[in-house]
Amino acid sequence: MTRRLALVGLGPGDPELVTAQAARVLNEVDFFLVADKTEQHPGTADLIAMRETICDRHVTGEWRIVHVPDPERDRADPADYGAAVRDWHEARAVAFEEALLEHPGDAAILVWGDPALYDSAIRLADRIVERGNADVAVEVIPGLSSVQLLAARHGLVLNTIGGPITITTGRRLLDDAAEGDNLVVMLDGSLTCRSLPDPSAWRIWWGANLGSSDEQLVSGRLDEVADEIEARRAQARAARGWVMDTYLLRRRVSGAQEA
Ligand SMILES: C[S@@+](CC[C@H](N)C(=O)[O-])C[C@H]1O[C@@H](n2cnc3c(N)ncnc32)[C@H](O)[C@@H]1O
Incomplete structure:
Protein backbone atom coordinates (compact mmCIF):
# COMPACT_ATOMS: atom_id res chain seq x y z
CA MET A 1 0.00 0.00 0.00
CA THR A 2 1.24 3.49 -0.83
CA ARG A 3 2.34 5.44 2.24
CA ARG A 4 2.50 9.18 2.78
CA LEU A 5 5.86 10.87 2.81
CA ALA A 6 5.25 14.48 3.81
CA LEU A 7 8.07 17.01 3.62
CA VAL A 8 6.99 19.38 6.34
CA GLY A 9 8.49 22.87 6.49
CA LEU A 10 8.70 23.75 10.19
CA GLY A 11 9.82 27.35 9.80
CA PRO A 12 13.12 28.74 11.08
CA GLY A 13 12.94 27.52 14.67
CA ASP A 14 10.24 29.42 16.55
CA PRO A 15 7.33 27.04 17.36
CA GLU A 16 4.92 29.96 16.86
CA LEU A 17 5.92 30.13 13.20
CA VAL A 18 4.71 26.63 12.37
CA THR A 19 1.70 26.80 10.02
CA ALA A 20 -1.66 25.25 10.87
CA GLN A 21 -1.25 22.91 7.89
CA ALA A 22 2.17 21.72 9.05
CA ALA A 23 0.77 21.10 12.55
CA ARG A 24 -2.14 19.10 11.10
CA VAL A 25 0.15 16.90 9.03
CA LEU A 26 2.48 16.33 12.01
CA ASN A 27 -0.56 14.98 13.85
CA GLU A 28 -1.63 12.73 10.97
CA VAL A 29 1.56 10.75 10.28
CA ASP A 30 2.96 7.83 12.29
CA PHE A 31 6.55 9.00 12.70
CA PHE A 32 9.02 11.72 11.81
CA LEU A 33 12.35 11.43 10.04
CA VAL A 34 15.30 13.75 10.60
CA ALA A 35 18.75 13.77 9.06
CA ASP A 36 21.08 13.40 12.03
CA LYS A 37 24.47 15.10 11.61
CA THR A 38 25.42 15.01 15.28
CA GLU A 39 28.28 12.57 14.72
CA GLN A 40 30.06 14.98 12.33
CA HIS A 41 28.72 18.19 13.90
CA PRO A 42 27.79 17.74 17.60
CA GLY A 43 26.40 21.32 17.73
CA THR A 44 23.52 20.27 15.45
CA ALA A 45 21.98 18.26 18.33
CA ASP A 46 20.45 21.58 19.32
CA LEU A 47 18.72 21.84 15.93
CA ILE A 48 17.16 18.43 16.49
CA ALA A 49 16.15 19.50 20.00
CA MET A 50 14.42 22.54 18.47
CA ARG A 51 12.45 20.24 16.17
CA GLU A 52 11.49 18.17 19.23
CA THR A 53 10.24 21.32 20.96
CA ILE A 54 8.08 22.03 17.91
CA CYS A 55 6.66 18.48 18.03
CA ASP A 56 5.94 18.82 21.77
CA ARG A 57 4.12 22.05 21.11
CA HIS A 58 2.06 20.96 18.11
CA VAL A 59 1.52 17.19 18.29
CA THR A 60 -1.27 15.93 20.51
CA GLY A 61 -0.30 12.63 22.08
CA GLU A 62 2.86 10.63 21.56
CA TRP A 63 5.24 11.16 18.68
CA ARG A 64 8.37 9.41 17.48
CA ILE A 65 11.45 10.64 15.64
CA VAL A 66 13.55 8.24 13.61
CA HIS A 67 17.10 9.60 13.32
CA VAL A 68 18.73 8.91 9.97
CA PRO A 69 22.52 9.26 10.28
CA ASP A 70 23.68 11.71 7.63
CA PRO A 71 26.37 10.29 5.34
CA GLU A 72 29.69 12.12 5.28
CA ARG A 73 30.07 14.51 2.33
CA ASP A 74 33.33 14.31 0.41
CA ARG A 75 34.76 17.83 0.62
CA ALA A 76 38.25 16.81 -0.53
CA ASP A 77 37.83 18.08 -4.10
CA PRO A 78 35.99 21.42 -4.08
CA ALA A 79 36.54 21.67 -7.86
CA ASP A 80 34.01 18.88 -8.31
CA TYR A 81 31.46 20.32 -5.90
CA GLY A 82 28.46 19.22 -8.04
CA ALA A 83 29.56 15.56 -8.20
CA ALA A 84 30.30 15.47 -4.46
CA VAL A 85 26.83 16.83 -3.69
CA ARG A 86 25.19 14.32 -6.08
CA ASP A 87 27.01 11.39 -4.42
CA TRP A 88 25.97 12.67 -1.03
CA HIS A 89 22.33 13.00 -2.14
CA GLU A 90 22.37 9.40 -3.36
CA ALA A 91 23.82 8.12 -0.08
CA ARG A 92 21.17 10.09 1.80
CA ALA A 93 18.38 8.67 -0.38
CA VAL A 94 19.60 5.15 0.41
CA ALA A 95 19.73 5.93 4.16
CA PHE A 96 16.19 7.41 4.21
CA GLU A 97 14.87 4.57 2.06
CA GLU A 98 16.27 2.06 4.56
CA ALA A 99 14.57 3.93 7.42
CA LEU A 100 11.26 3.92 5.53
CA LEU A 101 11.51 0.20 4.81
CA GLU A 102 12.34 -0.53 8.44
CA HIS A 103 9.50 1.57 9.94
CA PRO A 104 5.94 0.99 8.68
CA GLY A 105 3.32 3.75 8.40
CA ASP A 106 3.07 7.31 7.12
CA ALA A 107 6.13 9.50 7.61
CA ALA A 108 7.08 13.17 7.65
CA ILE A 109 10.55 14.56 7.08
CA LEU A 110 11.01 17.54 9.41
CA VAL A 111 12.45 20.29 7.23
CA TRP A 112 14.05 23.45 8.58
CA GLY A 113 12.43 26.61 7.15
CA ASP A 114 10.79 26.01 3.78
CA PRO A 115 11.52 22.85 1.77
CA ALA A 116 11.83 24.86 -1.48
CA LEU A 117 14.76 27.01 -0.37
CA TYR A 118 18.29 25.59 -0.11
CA ASP A 119 17.09 22.30 1.25
CA SER A 120 17.66 18.83 -0.14
CA ALA A 121 14.44 17.15 1.09
CA ILE A 122 12.51 17.52 -2.19
CA ARG A 123 15.38 16.11 -4.27
CA LEU A 124 15.81 13.39 -1.68
CA ALA A 125 12.14 12.40 -1.91
CA ASP A 126 12.23 12.50 -5.74
CA ARG A 127 15.20 10.12 -5.65
CA ILE A 128 13.46 7.78 -3.21
CA VAL A 129 10.49 7.63 -5.61
CA GLU A 130 12.79 7.06 -8.63
CA ARG A 131 14.60 4.22 -6.88
CA GLY A 132 11.21 2.51 -6.52
CA ASN A 133 11.95 0.45 -3.40
CA ALA A 134 9.71 2.37 -0.99
CA ASP A 135 6.12 2.92 -2.18
CA VAL A 136 5.49 6.51 -1.09
CA ALA A 137 3.29 9.43 -2.17
CA VAL A 138 5.22 12.62 -1.60
CA GLU A 139 3.58 15.86 -0.48
CA VAL A 140 5.30 19.16 0.26
CA ILE A 141 4.05 21.29 3.13
CA PRO A 142 5.50 24.81 2.88
CA GLY A 143 7.07 26.52 5.86
CA LEU A 144 8.16 30.05 6.66
CA SER A 145 11.73 30.53 5.49
C1 LIG B 1 20.34 24.59 4.47
S1 LIG B 1 19.76 26.23 4.44
C2 LIG B 1 18.10 25.99 4.89
C3 LIG B 1 17.22 27.16 4.56
C4 LIG B 1 15.78 26.90 4.96
N1 LIG B 1 15.17 25.88 4.11
C5 LIG B 1 14.91 28.15 4.94
O1 LIG B 1 13.85 28.14 4.29
O2 LIG B 1 15.26 29.11 5.61
C6 LIG B 1 20.50 26.86 5.90
C7 LIG B 1 20.73 28.35 5.81
O3 LIG B 1 19.49 29.01 6.01
C8 LIG B 1 19.68 30.18 6.78
N2 LIG B 1 18.94 30.00 8.05
C9 LIG B 1 18.18 28.95 8.38
N3 LIG B 1 17.61 29.13 9.57
C10 LIG B 1 18.02 30.34 10.01
C11 LIG B 1 17.76 31.09 11.19
N4 LIG B 1 16.97 30.62 12.15
N5 LIG B 1 18.34 32.31 11.29
C12 LIG B 1 19.12 32.80 10.32
N6 LIG B 1 19.41 32.13 9.19
C13 LIG B 1 18.86 30.91 9.03
C14 LIG B 1 21.19 30.32 6.99
O4 LIG B 1 21.70 31.10 5.93
C15 LIG B 1 21.65 28.89 6.88
O5 LIG B 1 23.00 28.82 6.49
Whole structure:
Protein backbone atom coordinates (compact mmCIF):
# COMPACT_ATOMS: atom_id res chain seq x y z
CA MET A 1 0.00 0.00 0.00
CA THR A 2 1.24 3.49 -0.83
CA ARG A 3 2.34 5.44 2.24
CA ARG A 4 2.50 9.18 2.78
CA LEU A 5 5.86 10.87 2.81
CA ALA A 6 5.25 14.48 3.81
CA LEU A 7 8.07 17.01 3.62
CA VAL A 8 6.99 19.38 6.34
CA GLY A 9 8.49 22.87 6.49
CA LEU A 10 8.70 23.75 10.19
CA GLY A 11 9.82 27.35 9.80
CA PRO A 12 13.12 28.74 11.08
CA GLY A 13 12.94 27.52 14.67
CA ASP A 14 10.24 29.42 16.55
CA PRO A 15 7.33 27.04 17.36
CA GLU A 16 4.92 29.96 16.86
CA LEU A 17 5.92 30.13 13.20
CA VAL A 18 4.71 26.63 12.37
CA THR A 19 1.70 26.80 10.02
CA ALA A 20 -1.66 25.25 10.87
CA GLN A 21 -1.25 22.91 7.89
CA ALA A 22 2.17 21.72 9.05
CA ALA A 23 0.77 21.10 12.55
CA ARG A 24 -2.14 19.10 11.10
CA VAL A 25 0.15 16.90 9.03
CA LEU A 26 2.48 16.33 12.01
CA ASN A 27 -0.56 14.98 13.85
CA GLU A 28 -1.63 12.73 10.97
CA VAL A 29 1.56 10.75 10.28
CA ASP A 30 2.96 7.83 12.29
CA PHE A 31 6.55 9.00 12.70
CA PHE A 32 9.02 11.72 11.81
CA LEU A 33 12.35 11.43 10.04
CA VAL A 34 15.30 13.75 10.60
CA ALA A 35 18.75 13.77 9.06
CA ASP A 36 21.08 13.40 12.03
CA LYS A 37 24.47 15.10 11.61
CA THR A 38 25.42 15.01 15.28
CA GLU A 39 28.28 12.57 14.72
CA GLN A 40 30.06 14.98 12.33
CA HIS A 41 28.72 18.19 13.90
CA PRO A 42 27.79 17.74 17.60
CA GLY A 43 26.40 21.32 17.73
CA THR A 44 23.52 20.27 15.45
CA ALA A 45 21.98 18.26 18.33
CA ASP A 46 20.45 21.58 19.32
CA LEU A 47 18.72 21.84 15.93
CA ILE A 48 17.16 18.43 16.49
CA ALA A 49 16.15 19.50 20.00
CA MET A 50 14.42 22.54 18.47
CA ARG A 51 12.45 20.24 16.17
CA GLU A 52 11.49 18.17 19.23
CA THR A 53 10.24 21.32 20.96
CA ILE A 54 8.08 22.03 17.91
CA CYS A 55 6.66 18.48 18.03
CA ASP A 56 5.94 18.82 21.77
CA ARG A 57 4.12 22.05 21.11
CA HIS A 58 2.06 20.96 18.11
CA VAL A 59 1.52 17.19 18.29
CA THR A 60 -1.27 15.93 20.51
CA GLY A 61 -0.30 12.63 22.08
CA GLU A 62 2.86 10.63 21.56
CA TRP A 63 5.24 11.16 18.68
CA ARG A 64 8.37 9.41 17.48
CA ILE A 65 11.45 10.64 15.64
CA VAL A 66 13.55 8.24 13.61
CA HIS A 67 17.10 9.60 13.32
CA VAL A 68 18.73 8.91 9.97
CA PRO A 69 22.52 9.26 10.28
CA ASP A 70 23.68 11.71 7.63
CA PRO A 71 26.37 10.29 5.34
CA GLU A 72 29.69 12.12 5.28
CA ARG A 73 30.07 14.51 2.33
CA ASP A 74 33.33 14.31 0.41
CA ARG A 75 34.76 17.83 0.62
CA ALA A 76 38.25 16.81 -0.53
CA ASP A 77 37.83 18.08 -4.10
CA PRO A 78 35.99 21.42 -4.08
CA ALA A 79 36.54 21.67 -7.86
CA ASP A 80 34.01 18.88 -8.31
CA TYR A 81 31.46 20.32 -5.90
CA GLY A 82 28.46 19.22 -8.04
CA ALA A 83 29.56 15.56 -8.20
CA ALA A 84 30.30 15.47 -4.46
CA VAL A 85 26.83 16.83 -3.69
CA ARG A 86 25.19 14.32 -6.08
CA ASP A 87 27.01 11.39 -4.42
CA TRP A 88 25.97 12.67 -1.03
CA HIS A 89 22.33 13.00 -2.14
CA GLU A 90 22.37 9.40 -3.36
CA ALA A 91 23.82 8.12 -0.08
CA ARG A 92 21.17 10.09 1.80
CA ALA A 93 18.38 8.67 -0.38
CA VAL A 94 19.60 5.15 0.41
CA ALA A 95 19.73 5.93 4.16
CA PHE A 96 16.19 7.41 4.21
CA GLU A 97 14.87 4.57 2.06
CA GLU A 98 16.27 2.06 4.56
CA ALA A 99 14.57 3.93 7.42
CA LEU A 100 11.26 3.92 5.53
CA LEU A 101 11.51 0.20 4.81
CA GLU A 102 12.34 -0.53 8.44
CA HIS A 103 9.50 1.57 9.94
CA PRO A 104 5.94 0.99 8.68
CA GLY A 105 3.32 3.75 8.40
CA ASP A 106 3.07 7.31 7.12
CA ALA A 107 6.13 9.50 7.61
CA ALA A 108 7.08 13.17 7.65
CA ILE A 109 10.55 14.56 7.08
CA LEU A 110 11.01 17.54 9.41
CA VAL A 111 12.45 20.29 7.23
CA TRP A 112 14.05 23.45 8.58
CA GLY A 113 12.43 26.61 7.15
CA ASP A 114 10.79 26.01 3.78
CA PRO A 115 11.52 22.85 1.77
CA ALA A 116 11.83 24.86 -1.48
CA LEU A 117 14.76 27.01 -0.37
CA TYR A 118 18.29 25.59 -0.11
CA ASP A 119 17.09 22.30 1.25
CA SER A 120 17.66 18.83 -0.14
CA ALA A 121 14.44 17.15 1.09
CA ILE A 122 12.51 17.52 -2.19
CA ARG A 123 15.38 16.11 -4.27
CA LEU A 124 15.81 13.39 -1.68
CA ALA A 125 12.14 12.40 -1.91
CA ASP A 126 12.23 12.50 -5.74
CA ARG A 127 15.20 10.12 -5.65
CA ILE A 128 13.46 7.78 -3.21
CA VAL A 129 10.49 7.63 -5.61
CA GLU A 130 12.79 7.06 -8.63
CA ARG A 131 14.60 4.22 -6.88
CA GLY A 132 11.21 2.51 -6.52
CA ASN A 133 11.95 0.45 -3.40
CA ALA A 134 9.71 2.37 -0.99
CA ASP A 135 6.12 2.92 -2.18
CA VAL A 136 5.49 6.51 -1.09
CA ALA A 137 3.29 9.43 -2.17
CA VAL A 138 5.22 12.62 -1.60
CA GLU A 139 3.58 15.86 -0.48
CA VAL A 140 5.30 19.16 0.26
CA ILE A 141 4.05 21.29 3.13
CA PRO A 142 5.50 24.81 2.88
CA GLY A 143 7.07 26.52 5.86
CA LEU A 144 8.16 30.05 6.66
CA SER A 145 11.73 30.53 5.49
CA SER A 146 14.51 32.27 7.39
CA VAL A 147 14.50 34.91 4.64
CA GLN A 148 10.90 35.86 5.39
CA LEU A 149 11.67 36.06 9.09
CA LEU A 150 14.73 38.24 8.40
CA ALA A 151 12.54 40.65 6.41
CA ALA A 152 9.86 40.71 9.11
CA ARG A 153 12.33 41.31 11.95
CA HIS A 154 13.88 44.27 10.12
CA GLY A 155 10.50 45.55 8.86
CA LEU A 156 11.94 45.26 5.39
CA VAL A 157 10.58 44.78 1.87
CA LEU A 158 12.97 42.35 0.18
CA ASN A 159 12.72 43.94 -3.27
CA THR A 160 13.18 47.54 -4.29
CA ILE A 161 10.11 48.93 -6.10
CA GLY A 162 9.58 46.64 -9.09
CA GLY A 163 13.17 45.39 -8.76
CA PRO A 164 14.59 41.86 -8.70
CA ILE A 165 16.12 39.95 -5.78
CA THR A 166 18.99 37.52 -6.12
CA ILE A 167 19.03 34.79 -3.50
CA THR A 168 22.52 33.36 -3.32
CA THR A 169 25.07 31.66 -1.11
CA GLY A 170 28.27 32.85 0.55
CA ARG A 171 30.22 30.76 -1.95
CA ARG A 172 28.79 32.71 -4.91
CA LEU A 173 28.38 36.13 -3.36
CA LEU A 174 31.44 37.88 -4.77
CA ASP A 175 30.48 36.90 -8.34
CA ASP A 176 26.78 37.63 -7.90
CA ALA A 177 27.39 41.02 -6.27
CA ALA A 178 29.25 42.12 -9.39
CA GLU A 179 25.98 41.67 -11.33
CA GLY A 180 23.19 42.40 -8.85
CA ASP A 181 22.43 45.18 -6.43
CA ASN A 182 19.89 43.50 -4.15
CA LEU A 183 20.97 40.14 -2.79
CA VAL A 184 19.86 37.78 -0.05
CA VAL A 185 22.78 35.69 1.19
CA MET A 186 22.40 32.30 2.87
CA LEU A 187 24.77 29.47 3.76
CA ASP A 188 27.64 31.85 4.39
CA GLY A 189 29.94 30.39 7.02
CA SER A 190 32.42 33.24 6.97
CA LEU A 191 30.63 36.56 6.41
CA THR A 192 31.84 36.80 2.82
CA CYS A 193 30.36 40.29 2.44
CA ARG A 194 33.45 41.55 4.29
CA SER A 195 35.43 40.73 1.15
CA LEU A 196 33.33 42.88 -1.19
CA PRO A 197 35.55 45.40 -3.01
CA ASP A 198 33.73 48.51 -1.74
CA PRO A 199 31.87 47.83 1.53
CA SER A 200 30.80 51.47 1.84
CA ALA A 201 28.67 51.01 -1.31
CA TRP A 202 26.36 48.50 0.42
CA ARG A 203 23.74 48.49 3.10
CA ILE A 204 23.18 45.26 5.05
CA TRP A 205 20.29 43.84 7.07
CA TRP A 206 21.68 40.86 8.97
CA GLY A 207 20.07 38.30 11.28
CA ALA A 208 21.44 35.28 13.13
CA ASN A 209 19.63 32.42 14.86
CA LEU A 210 16.36 34.07 13.91
CA GLY A 211 13.40 32.75 15.83
CA SER A 212 15.52 31.54 18.76
CA SER A 213 15.93 33.15 22.16
CA ASP A 214 19.36 34.54 21.27
CA GLU A 215 18.41 35.99 17.90
CA GLN A 216 20.79 38.74 16.71
CA LEU A 217 19.90 41.62 14.37
CA VAL A 218 22.14 44.35 12.93
CA SER A 219 21.58 46.75 10.04
CA GLY A 220 23.46 49.67 8.56
CA ARG A 221 26.17 50.62 6.09
CA LEU A 222 28.32 47.56 5.58
CA ASP A 223 31.65 49.25 6.32
CA GLU A 224 30.22 50.75 9.52
CA VAL A 225 28.54 47.65 10.98
CA ALA A 226 30.74 44.76 9.75
CA ASP A 227 32.77 44.58 12.99
CA GLU A 228 29.62 44.55 15.09
CA ILE A 229 28.13 41.78 12.96
CA GLU A 230 31.33 39.75 13.33
CA ALA A 231 31.17 40.18 17.12
CA ARG A 232 27.45 39.33 17.36
CA ARG A 233 28.00 36.32 15.13
CA ALA A 234 30.67 35.04 17.53
CA GLN A 235 28.32 35.75 20.45
CA ALA A 236 25.47 33.77 18.82
CA ARG A 237 27.82 30.87 18.11
CA ALA A 238 29.11 30.91 21.69
CA ALA A 239 25.54 30.88 23.09
CA ARG A 240 24.43 27.75 21.21
CA GLY A 241 27.49 26.12 19.70
CA TRP A 242 26.22 26.97 16.19
CA VAL A 243 25.20 30.01 14.24
CA MET A 244 22.95 30.34 11.21
CA ASP A 245 22.78 33.74 9.63
CA THR A 246 21.10 35.31 6.63
CA TYR A 247 21.39 38.81 5.29
CA LEU A 248 20.14 41.19 2.66
CA LEU A 249 22.71 43.35 0.87
CA ARG A 250 21.50 46.33 -1.12
CA ARG A 251 23.71 48.66 -3.10
CA ARG A 252 23.32 52.23 -1.85
CA VAL A 253 21.95 54.64 -4.41
CA SER A 254 23.23 57.87 -2.91
CA GLY A 255 24.28 59.20 0.47
CA ALA A 256 21.15 61.36 0.69
CA GLN A 257 18.81 58.38 0.29
CA GLU A 258 20.57 56.53 3.08
CA ALA A 259 19.95 59.19 5.71
C1 LIG B 1 20.34 24.59 4.47
S1 LIG B 1 19.76 26.23 4.44
C2 LIG B 1 18.10 25.99 4.89
C3 LIG B 1 17.22 27.16 4.56
C4 LIG B 1 15.78 26.90 4.96
N1 LIG B 1 15.17 25.88 4.11
C5 LIG B 1 14.91 28.15 4.94
O1 LIG B 1 13.85 28.14 4.29
O2 LIG B 1 15.26 29.11 5.61
C6 LIG B 1 20.50 26.86 5.90
C7 LIG B 1 20.73 28.35 5.81
O3 LIG B 1 19.49 29.01 6.01
C8 LIG B 1 19.68 30.18 6.78
N2 LIG B 1 18.94 30.00 8.05
C9 LIG B 1 18.18 28.95 8.38
N3 LIG B 1 17.61 29.13 9.57
C10 LIG B 1 18.02 30.34 10.01
C11 LIG B 1 17.76 31.09 11.19
N4 LIG B 1 16.97 30.62 12.15
N5 LIG B 1 18.34 32.31 11.29
C12 LIG B 1 19.12 32.80 10.32
N6 LIG B 1 19.41 32.13 9.19
C13 LIG B 1 18.86 30.91 9.03
C14 LIG B 1 21.19 30.32 6.99
O4 LIG B 1 21.70 31.10 5.93
C15 LIG B 1 21.65 28.89 6.88
O5 LIG B 1 23.00 28.82 6.49
